[in-house]
Amino acid sequence: MDKSKNYKVVILETSDVHGAIFPIDYSDNTRKEVGLSKIATLVKEEREKKEDLILIDNGDMLQGTPLIYHYANIDNKGINPLIKVMNIMNYDAAVIGNHEFNYGKDFLNNAVGDSKFPWLSSNIIDKDTRRPYFGRPYIIKELENGIKVGIIGSTTKYIPNWEDSNNIKGLDFLDVIFPLKTFVSYLKNVEKVDVLIVSYHGGYERNIKNDEVISETGENQAYEICENIPEIDVLLTGHQHVFINKKMINGVLTVSPGYQGKALVKVEITLENSSGSWKVVDKDSKLLDTEQVKEDENILNQVKDYEKATQKWLDTPIGRVEGDMFINNHLETRLKDNAFVEFINKVQMKYAKVDISATSLFDNKAKGFNDGITMRNVVSNYIYPNTLKVIRIKGEDIKEALERSAAYFQKGVKDNTYSKDNNIDSKYKNMKIQPYNYDMWEGIDYKLDLSKPLGERVVLLNYKNAKLDMDKEYDVVMNNYRAGGGGDYDMFKDKPVIREINIDMSELIADYIIKKNVIKAEFDGNWEVIYPKDYFDD
Incomplete structure (x- = not known):
C-alpha cells in the first residue's frame, strides 16, 4: 500500500x-x-x-x-x-x-x-x-x-x-x-x-x-x-x-x-x-x-x-362530522369560538390529559371539515409537524399570552397578521408576521375587547366559573413551538414541562377521528372578541 x-x-x-x-x-x-x-x-x-x-x-x-x-x-x-x-x-x-x-x-x-x-x-x-x-x-x-x-x-x-x-x-x-x-x-x-x-x-x-x-x-x-x-x-x-x-x-x-x-x-x-x-x-x-x-x-x-x-388512502374517508365544522370565513373563525377550533383543542386535551388548551388556525387556507373527513383533510388543516407539550404556567402568564394574541388585530385591517407598524405598542413590535401566532383557548372563559389599548384587551378571564387566579399554577397543553416561546410568547419560555406527547398532532387527530368514527360539531362559546362596529372597515 x-x-x-x-x-x-x-x-x-x-x-x-x-x-x-x-x-x-x-x-x-x-x-x-x-x-x-x-x-x-x-x-x-x-x-x-x-x-x-x-x-x-x-x-x-x-x-x-x-x-x-x-x-x-x-x-x-x-x-x-x-x-x-x-x-x-x-x-x-x-x-x-x-x-x-x-x-x-x-x-x-x-x-x-x-x-x-x-x-x-x-x-x-x-x-x-x-x-x-x-x-x-x-x-x-x-x-x-x-x-x-x-x-x-x-x-x-x-x-x-x-x-x-x-x-x-x-x-x-x-x-x-x-x-x-x-x-x-x-x-x-x-x-x-x-x-x-x-x-x-x-x-x-x-x-x-x-x-x-x-x-x-x-x-x-x-x-x-x-x-x-x-x-x-x-x-x-x-x-x-x-x-x-x-x-x-x-x-x-x-x-x-x-x-x-x-x-x-x-x-x-x-x-x-x-x-x-x-x-x-x-x-x-x-x-x-x-x-x-x-x-x-x-x-x-x-x-x-x-x-x-x-394516495388512495389519503382520499378515503376516515370518519365523518355530525353538524357543521366547515370554515367559511377565517376572520370570523378568529373572532368567536367555533366547532373546528374547539375540536382541535379537545383532541389536545384528551391526549395531554389536561383541561386547558391553546391552538391556532395556521393559515388562511384551512377549510375545516365537511361531512366526510379524509386523511388529506387532516394534513391540509394541520399543516405543521408539531408535537404537544404540557407546561406549568401561572394565571398571569395566561393573561399575558392572551394580550399577545389580542395584538393580532388592528383597526381597519381585515384578517390581519401581526404588524410592525408604528401604531403597534413597542412591547409588540417584534412580533412575527404570521397568522399561526394567534391562539384560541379552551378550558378558560375569556373575552378580548379591541376598543381597548394593546396590553389591556383582556376584559374577562375565568376558570371554572371563577376569576382566574393570577398567582396560581395551571397545566396547559399547546404545540411544542409555542411551548418553547415561539412567536415571541416569551411568557412560556423555560417553564416546567410536565408532559410531552411526541407524536405528530396530525396523527393524533387522525387516530381520534378513526376511533370515534363520528365527531360532533359543537362548541361551548367560551371565548369571543368584541370590537367597535367599524373596526374592520377598510
Missing part, C-alpha cells in the same frame, strides 16, 4: 428526513423540494467523485409523512419503504433517533432487521443485559491505504420524557458522555482508528452564534460532548432541524443537515502520512442544498406502489 500521499475521507450525513421520499406536499399534492429521492441524486454524484465515501443517517428517518404512517398503521406488508430506499442508496450506518420509537419496538425491530446496514446507539441499552440494545455501538470502516474510520452512534437521552412507555419497555437511555468516552478510548487506543466520527441524534444546548446556554435539560448535549471528548474529529448532529455548517467547538467540527432531505452534509477530512501513520491535518464541510436537485426516478419507481396505496 502506498502511504506517501495525503488522503481525503468523505462523510455524507442525512438527519431528520422524517419519512420524506417523494418531493410532495401531501396536503394538496403540490411539489415540495424535499425527500430522499433528491438526496439520492446528490449521493450518486458524490460517489462518482469519491467511491469509498461513507453515508450515515443520523436518526428520525422512520416517521413523519402519510406514506410511513400508512405503512406503519394501515398496510405493513413488505419491507419498510424507507428501509428499501436506504438499502438501495447503500447507507453505511444509521443512528437511532427519538422518533424511531413512535410506532413501537416491533416496528423498529423489523426495520432494523431488514436493513443492509447497522443501526448504532451506544447509550440505548437493554435493562437486563446492560448492553447496547441494537447490538452495535460503533462500526469501523477501513478505506484505501489502510485508513480506519471509527463511527460511534449516540441518541438523545431525553426520549423517556416523550415516548409512550410501552414503546421503550426494557430499555435504558443513558447520558451520552460516559458511553462515548468509553468507546472513543477503545477505538483510539485498541482499534487504532485514524479518524473518529460521532453521529449524535441530538442538538446544541447553547446558541451556536454566541455560545450562550439556552437549555440545560440534557435533551441536547453537543457542546458537552465536544468539551469533554476533544479526541472526536467530527460530531454529526441533528434533532433540532437546523442547518449548521463548519461550527468548531473545542477543536471538534460539528454539522447539521436540517430536515426532510432539504440538504445533505458533506464532510471532508484530510489525512497526511507521517512516519508511517495517518494524522488528520484538515477538516472541512459543506451543506449541499437539494432545492434545485432533480429526484432519482429509480428510487421513486422502487416505492411507487407504496405511494399509490397511500
Whole structure:
C-alpha cells in the first residue's frame, strides 16, 4: 500500500428526513423540494467523485409523512419503504433517533432487521443485559491505504420524557458522555482508528452564534460532548432541524443537515502520512442544498406502489362530522369560538390529559371539515409537524399570552397578521408576521375587547366559573413551538414541562377521528372578541 500521499475521507450525513421520499406536499399534492429521492441524486454524484465515501443517517428517518404512517398503521406488508430506499442508496450506518420509537419496538425491530446496514446507539441499552440494545455501538470502516474510520452512534437521552412507555419497555437511555468516552478510548487506543466520527441524534444546548446556554435539560448535549471528548474529529448532529455548517467547538467540527432531505452534509477530512501513520491535518464541510436537485426516478419507481396505496388512502374517508365544522370565513373563525377550533383543542386535551388548551388556525387556507373527513383533510388543516407539550404556567402568564394574541388585530385591517407598524405598542413590535401566532383557548372563559389599548384587551378571564387566579399554577397543553416561546410568547419560555406527547398532532387527530368514527360539531362559546362596529372597515 502506498502511504506517501495525503488522503481525503468523505462523510455524507442525512438527519431528520422524517419519512420524506417523494418531493410532495401531501396536503394538496403540490411539489415540495424535499425527500430522499433528491438526496439520492446528490449521493450518486458524490460517489462518482469519491467511491469509498461513507453515508450515515443520523436518526428520525422512520416517521413523519402519510406514506410511513400508512405503512406503519394501515398496510405493513413488505419491507419498510424507507428501509428499501436506504438499502438501495447503500447507507453505511444509521443512528437511532427519538422518533424511531413512535410506532413501537416491533416496528423498529423489523426495520432494523431488514436493513443492509447497522443501526448504532451506544447509550440505548437493554435493562437486563446492560448492553447496547441494537447490538452495535460503533462500526469501523477501513478505506484505501489502510485508513480506519471509527463511527460511534449516540441518541438523545431525553426520549423517556416523550415516548409512550410501552414503546421503550426494557430499555435504558443513558447520558451520552460516559458511553462515548468509553468507546472513543477503545477505538483510539485498541482499534487504532485514524479518524473518529460521532453521529449524535441530538442538538446544541447553547446558541451556536454566541455560545450562550439556552437549555440545560440534557435533551441536547453537543457542546458537552465536544468539551469533554476533544479526541472526536467530527460530531454529526441533528434533532433540532437546523442547518449548521463548519461550527468548531473545542477543536471538534460539528454539522447539521436540517430536515426532510432539504440538504445533505458533506464532510471532508484530510489525512497526511507521517512516519508511517495517518494524522488528520484538515477538516472541512459543506451543506449541499437539494432545492434545485432533480429526484432519482429509480428510487421513486422502487416505492411507487407504496405511494399509490397511500394516495388512495389519503382520499378515503376516515370518519365523518355530525353538524357543521366547515370554515367559511377565517376572520370570523378568529373572532368567536367555533366547532373546528374547539375540536382541535379537545383532541389536545384528551391526549395531554389536561383541561386547558391553546391552538391556532395556521393559515388562511384551512377549510375545516365537511361531512366526510379524509386523511388529506387532516394534513391540509394541520399543516405543521408539531408535537404537544404540557407546561406549568401561572394565571398571569395566561393573561399575558392572551394580550399577545389580542395584538393580532388592528383597526381597519381585515384578517390581519401581526404588524410592525408604528401604531403597534413597542412591547409588540417584534412580533412575527404570521397568522399561526394567534391562539384560541379552551378550558378558560375569556373575552378580548379591541376598543381597548394593546396590553389591556383582556376584559374577562375565568376558570371554572371563577376569576382566574393570577398567582396560581395551571397545566396547559399547546404545540411544542409555542411551548418553547415561539412567536415571541416569551411568557412560556423555560417553564416546567410536565408532559410531552411526541407524536405528530396530525396523527393524533387522525387516530381520534378513526376511533370515534363520528365527531360532533359543537362548541361551548367560551371565548369571543368584541370590537367597535367599524373596526374592520377598510
